[in-house]
Amino acid sequence: MHNGTTITQFIIEEQRKIEGATGDFTSLLNDIVTACKVISNMVNKGELIGVLGSAGSENVQGETQKKLDIITNEVFLKSNEWAGHLSAMASEEMDDIYEIPNQYPRGKYLLTFDPLDGSSNTDVNVSVGTIFSILRCPGERVCPNKDAFLQPGTQQVAAGYALYGPSTMMVLTTGNGVNGFTLDQDIGEFILTHPNMTIPQSTREFAINASNMRFWEQPVKRYVDECLAGAEGPRGEDFNMRWIASMVAEVHRILTRGGIFMYPIDEKMKAKGTGGKLRLMYEANPMSFVVEQAGGMSSTGRQRIMEVQPDDLHQRVPVILGSSEEVERVVGYHCD
Ligand code: AHM
Ligand code: MG
Numbered sequence: 001m002h003n004g005t006t007i008t009q010f011i012i013e014e015q016r017k018i019e020g021a022t023g024d025f026t027s028l029l030n031d032i033v034t035a036c037k038v039i040s041n042m043v044n045k046g047e048l049i050g051v052l053g054s055a056g057s058e059n060v061q062g063e064t065q066k067k068l069d070i071i072t073n074e075v076f077l078k079s080n081e082w083a084g085h086l087s088a089m090a091s092e093e094m095d096d097i098y099e100i101p102n103q104y105p106r107g108k109y110l111l112t113f114d115p116l117d118g119s120s121n122t123d124v125n126v127s128v129g130t131i132f133s134i135l136r137c138p139g140e141r142v143c144p145n146k147d148a149f150l151q152p153g154t155q156q157v158a159a160g161y162a163l164y165g166p167s168t169m170m171v172l173t174t175g176n177g178v179n180g181f182t183l184d185q186d187i188g189e190f191i192l193t194h195p196n197m198t199i200p201q202s203t204r205e206f207a208i209n210a211s212n213m214r215f216w217e218q219p220v221k222r223y224v225d226e227c228l229a230g231a232e233g234p235r236g237e238d239f240n241m242r243w244i245a246s247m248v249a250e251v252h253r254i255l256t257r258g259g260i261f262m263y264p265i266d267e268k269m270k271a272k273g274t275g276g277k278l279r280l281m282y283e284a285n286p287m288s289f290v291v292e293q294a295g296g297m298s299s300t301g302r303q304r305i306m307e308v309q310p311d312d313l314h315q316r317v318p319v320i321l322g323s324s325e326e327v328e329r330v331v332g333y334h335c336d
Contacts, residue, residue: 007033007170007181007190014174028085028109028134029158029172033190035079036130036162036170039072039115040183043128043164052123060095060314061279068122069093072115072130085109087137088144090313092117092282097146097313109157110135110149114282117161118246127165129248133286134158146313153285153306160290161248171197171255173293178255199296200258203323205240207250208262215266219301219333220320247278251287251321255294260322262330264301269316276300276318280310284317297327301334 005013008030015026046052055065073093080086081098084105089098092114100106113132121128134157137144160172168183170190180194206227213221227239242259244250250261265276278284288298288305298305298321308317320330 005192024085031080035076038075040168066119076115112281127249130162150310159286178294197255199294202325203258205259207242215268220264254322258323260326263319265318274316276316278319280315280317291321297324
C-alpha cells in the first residue's frame with residue numbers, strides 16, 4: 001500500500017509556488033489525468049470490451065485508424081471540453097482543430113495530443129501511450145483558428161505522456177523538471193514514484209527502425225555503423241539495440257536508463273515530400289520538452305526540435321533525442 005503524494009496533491013503544491021495562479025491550469029491537468037485513466041482502463045480491458053482491431057477508416061495523414069484511435073480521441077475531447085480552461089484542441093486523429101462547443105466557456109489554453117501513440121501495438125498487447133502538450137492561446141480566445149497552434153515547442157506550458165505498460169504511468173513536466181507517477185489501480189490515483197527523473201548523459205543503447213537503413217542519410221548511417229562495429233570499431237565499445245515501435249515506451253526507457261532514439265528523415269520520406277515520420281505538434285515537441293527537462297537533448301539533426309517554427313498542424317519532423325552525449329555526436333555528424 002503506497003501512501004505517497006498523489007498527482008493532484010503534487011500539481012496543487014506546484015501551483016502554490018506560482019504567484020497569481022488561478023487554478024485553471026491545475027484543473028486542466030486534472031482533466032487530462034482523468035482522460036488517461038479512462039484510456040488506461042480501456043487499453044487494459046482490450047478484447048474483453050471489443051476495442052481491438054481496425055476501424056476501417058483513415059486519418060488526415062492517410063494512416064489506417066484503429067478502433068482505439070477513434071475511441072481514445074473521443075475520450076480526450078469529452079474529458080477536456082467542458083471545464084472552461086481551453087479554447088481549442090488539436091489531435092493527430094483529427095483533420096482540423098476542435099473548437100470548444102458553444103455551450104461551454106472558453107479558456108486561455110490550447111491542448112494538442114496523440115490519444116494513443118503506437119496504436120499498431122495494441123493488437124499484439126505491447127505498451128502504448130498518450131502524448132499531450134499545453135500551449136497558451138495567443139490573443140483573444142473566443143474563436144481560435146489553426147494558426148493559434150503554430151507555436152514553437154519552446155512556448156509549451158506543460159507536456160507529458162501516459163504509458164500503458166505493465167504499470168500505467170504518467171510522466172509530466174511544467175518546465176521545472178520531470179516527475180513520474182504510477183497508477184495505483186486499487187485506489188484509482190497516480191502516485192509520485194519517480195521524482196526528478198534525469199537521463200544519464202552517456203549511453204550504449206540506441207533505438208532506430210533498422211529496416212529503413214538503406215534510405216538513411218549519411219550522418220545517421222555513420223552513427224549506426226559505428227555502434228554496430230562495437231568494441232572493434234571507432235567507438236571501442238559494444239552497443240545494444242532496441243526498437244519497440246512505440247515512442248512513449250521508447251522515451252520512457254531513455255528517461256529510466258538512458259539511450260538514444262532516432263526516427264530520422266530518409267530518402268523515401270523526401271521522395272514523398274514529408275519532413276519525417278513523427279509529428280511535431282503531437283509527438284516531437286512534447287517529448288522534446290520532457291527529454292530536455294530531464295537533462296537530455298532533442299534535435300532534428302540540424303536544429304533543436306523545440307525551435308522549429310511550425311507551418312502546419314500536422315507537420316512531420318526528423319527526431320533524434322535522448323542522452324546528450326550521443327545526440328550531440330549525431331548532430332556533429334550532420335555538421336561534418
Ligand atoms: P502512430 O502515431 O501512428 O502510432 O505512429 C507513431 C509511432 C511511434 O510511436 C513509433 O516510434 C513509430 O511510429 C514506429 O514506426 P515504425 O512502425 O515505422 O517502426
Ligand atoms: Mg503518434
